[in-house]
Amino acid sequence: MKSEELASFLQQYFQHQFEKIELMNGSCFIEVSSNNSFELLSNLKNHPQLYFDSLSCLTAIDNGAQAGSMEVIYQLYSIPFHHSLSAKVILPREHPTIDSVESIWKTANWHEREAYDMFGISFNNHPDLRRILMPADWEGFPLRKDYQTQETYRNIKVDYQQP
C-alpha cells in the first residue's frame, strides 16, 4: 500500500489505538502511547492486510532534560506488501519503561538491549536485558544528553583529553 492508503487504512481500523498519525515526505508516522504499544504492534504484525513482518530498526532518542522525554521509534516494514511504517512511543525521562516486543519480532532482542545500554530504557518482559556494547560494569548511559563519562574505569583514566 502507498503511504496515503496506509494512513487512511490505519485511521479506519485502528482509530482508537494510537494517538496521532501523520504523513511526511512520503512516509507514514504514527505515535503510540506506551500503555498499548505492545498490543498495537502485535496487531500491526498479525493483521492480514498490513503484515509488518520485519522490524527494520528500533531507535531510542533522548530529548534532553528540558523536554523531559525519551522516545522509542520502531521502523516496521512489510516484505510481502512493501509498505513501511514508523511508530513512535514517547516515554517519561525518569524511569523510562516500555513493553518489549521481543515476543513479536525476535530481532528486537538485541536492539532493545542496545537501547537499554545506551539510554537506560527498561523493557518489560525482555528475556535478557543487559548491556551489549559497553562493558557490563560501565556506569551511566552514554547516549543520554546529560551523560558525563566516568573518571576512571577499573583504574584506567577514561577521558584522556585535558580539560
Add this chain to the structure above:
Amino acid sequence: MILNIGPQHPSTHGVLRLEVISDGEVIKEVVPHIGYLHRCFEKHAENLPFNQIIPFVDRIDYLASMNNEHAYALGVEKMLGIIEQIPRRVEYIRVLVAELNRIASHFIAIGTYGMDIGAFTPFFWVMRDREHILRLLEWASGSRLLYNYIWIGGLFYDIPVGFEEQCQQYIKYLKPKLQELEDILINNKIFIERTANVGVLPLHTAINYGITGPMLRASGLRFDLRKVDAYSIYPELDFHVPIGEGKMGKLGDCWDRTWVRMQEIYQSVSIIEQCVARLTSDLKRDVTFDPQALVPKKIRPAAQDFYCRAENPKGELGFFFRTDGRNDVPVRCKVRGPSFVNLSVLPALAKGVLLADLIAIVGSLDLVMGEVDR
C-alpha cells in the same frame, strides 16, 4: 564445559567473543559478547555536520566503505531533496565503485571462510584478486580501504582518465579467476561436507530475526533492496538476484550462503560492465563536469525523522536520522548495522551442533565487527 572463543582468535572475524557452553563437543548454548570495537559512532555523529560524518560512516563496514557512504549519501540527499538533481555520471560512478567494493567484500567473505574451514589456497587467490580492486579504488579516491569518496551531493573527485579501460581489463582478467575459485572452493567435496546441512536457517526464523542480505537470500527469499527499493540507478541496470536453492543440502545452510555470495560476485561483474559501457559512451567525461557541483556548502535538512536503507554486501544498512532544522548536526543518527542483526541469530542456529560446525556457521554469517559494534 564453558569454553571461551575469545575476542582474539585466528578466525579473522574481528573481535567477537563467543561464550560456548558445551557438553563435550556438542554445543548447548552460545552467548556472543560484543562491544570490543565500539567506537561511539552515534555519539560522534551528534556533534558533527553531515558532511563531516562521512569518514566515520566509512568505518562502519570497513571492507565495503563505498557502500556505506552510498547509503549515507542517499539518505542525506533524500532529506535535503536534492536527490533528483544528482548528475547521471555521478550516479553511475557511485554504483561502479560500490559494486567493485561489493566484489571485494564478498571475496573476503569467501576467502576467510575457506580459511576457517581449512582451505588456505583460495584465501591467497582471493587476496590477489582483491588487490587489483583496491588499487583501482586507490587510484580513484586516494586510499585502499576507507575512501571518503562519495560525498553528499556528488563525489570528492572524478574517476581518473583511463579508469574505465582499467576496469574493463580487470573484468576480463577476473572472469576465469571466478571460475577457478568456484572450482577449488565452492564445489570442493570437503567444503561441501563441512558446510552443507550445517546451520540451516529457515525462512520464517530469518525474517523474524531481521536477517537481510545474502543470508536471507540463501534461505530462499528473492529480496534485494536494489530491486525492491529501486534506489539510485539500479532500475536501469540489468542483473539477477541469486537465491539459495538447497543444491547441496537443506535450503538455507552455510553452503547456500557462500554460493549466493559467489553468484552475487558474477552479478556485480555484470553491473560493472554495464556501468563502464555507459560511462564510456553517453556519459563520457568532459571538461565541464564537476563532481562537486552539487555538494551543498551548508547541509541543514528540514526537521524530520527519516530512515533510509541500502543493500550493503552484508545486508540492509539503515540510517535513521532525526534532524531539527536548526542545526547543521543531526540530533540523532542511528546505524542499523546488518552484521549486528545477523549475529543475533547465532544462538538460535548453534544449538546442538558440534564445535567445528560452530566455526562454519560463524564464518557463513559474514560478520564485520565494525558494523556489529559501530
